[in-house]
Amino acid sequence: DAGVIQSPRHEVTEMGQEVTLRCKPISGHNSLFWYRQTMMRGLELLIYFNNNVPIDDSGMPEDRFSAKMPNASFSTLKIQPSEPRDSAVYFCASRDRGDIQYFGAGTRLSVL
Amino acid sequence: GQQLNQSPQSMFIQEGEDVSMNCTSSSIFNTWLWYKQEPGEGPVLLIALYKAGELTSNGRLTAQFGITRKDSFLNISASIPSDVGIYFCAGPRSGGGADGLTFGKGTHLIIQP
Numbered sequence: 001d002a003g004v005i006q007s008p009r010h011e012v013t014e015m016g017q018e019v020t021l022r023c024k025p026i027s028g029h030n031s032l033f034w035y036r037q038t039m040m041r042g043l044e045l046l047i048y049f050n051n052n053v054p055i056d057d058s059g060m061p062e063d064r065f066s067a068k069m070p071n072a073s074f075s076t077l078k079i080q081p082s083e084p085r086d087s088a089v090y091f092c093a094s095r096d097r098g099d100i101q102y103f104g105a106g107t108r109l110s111v112l
Numbered sequence: 113g114q115q116l117n118q119s120p121q122s123m124f125i126q127e128g129e130d131v132s133m134n135c136t137s138s139s140i141f142n143t144w145l146w147y148k149q150e151p152g153e154g155p156v157l158l159i160a161l162y163k164a165g166e167l168t169s170n171g172r173l174t175a176q177f178g179i180t181r182k183d184s185f186l187n188i189s190a191s192i193p194s195d196v197g198i199y200f201c202a203g204p205r206s207g208g209g210a211d212g213l214t215f216g217k218g219t220h221l222i223i224q225p
Contacts, residue, residue: 004154033212043155043200045212056211091154099143099204101213103154 002026004104006092012110018080021107024073025094033101034067034077035091043091049075061086082111114139116201118216126224131188133219135201144184145202145213146175155200159186188221196223 005024013019025032033048047057049069057067064083069075079086089108093101118135125131135144143162147155159170161177161184168175172189184201198218205211 042217043215045205045214048212093154099145099213100157100160103147103156105152105154 004092004094004102006090006104006107008107009105010108010110012112013082014112015083016081017111018078019082019086019109019111021077021090021092021109023075023077023092023104025075025092026096026102027073029094029096029102030072031095031101032069032075033093033095034075035093035103037089037091037106046077079109082109084111087111114141114203114205114214116203116214116216118199118201118219120219121217122220122222124222124224125191127191127193129191131191131195131221132185133187133199134183134185135216136183137203138182140181141184141203142181143204144175144177146173146184146186147200147202147215148197149200149218150197158199191221191223193223193225196221 007022031050034046035043037043046059047067052069067077087110089106091103091106093103095101116135116137145160146158148158149155159168159175164177164181165179166177174187176185198220200218201216202213205214
């Protein structure tokens with residue numbers, strides 16, 4: 001199994017630009033989660049999907065952030081416009097049943 | 113919301129030493145998960161605990177689900193250099209996995225040869 005695949009691994013952009021992060025969950029998993037990791041706040045849940053449907057987006061910082069899951073094998077997290085305070089590592093995780101989530105390697109985002 | 117408090121925040125130890133870390137909460141958790149994160153990678157599950165009082169081992173790692181359901185412990189015996197990383201405890205936000213996980217801030221383990 002390839003595991004959760006995220007792309008790109010690193011993204012450097014300028015303030016105001018649009019950023020799109022991508023995630024391919026483990027095949028057969030029906031829940032997908034987006035997290036953000038910073039030194040100050042640790043790992044924070046941004047949004048999660050069950051069966052491609054967004055269930056809880058209360059962790060999304062503000063309207064500049066949006067996430068979609070058009071099908072069971074693909075999700076995107078978009079930031080538009082990006083700001084320097086969005087710099088962080090963004091993780092995608094997927095889950096089949098139970099509580100265990102499997103994480104991708106993350107996307108390290110730097111907004112200059 | 114639920115918060116998980118991990119201690120210590122960091123540990124500097126010698127290779128071969130045993131390691132103990134813990135995680136506490138003001139809320140009850142029905143599941144405790146321990147993850148390890150290495151530099152440049154995502155968290156990887158080490159041990160999952162499902163029952164109060166449960167003691168589970170994975171090689172040199174042993175974790176326990178506290179009787180009160182408000183704490184958990186992770187021990188590493190005879191540490192080796194590849195144990196370096198950040199260890200996180202986590203639990204389901206509302207008692208079921210569908211709501212995502214709450215994570216502690218992590219314990220940074222640094223091993224001096």
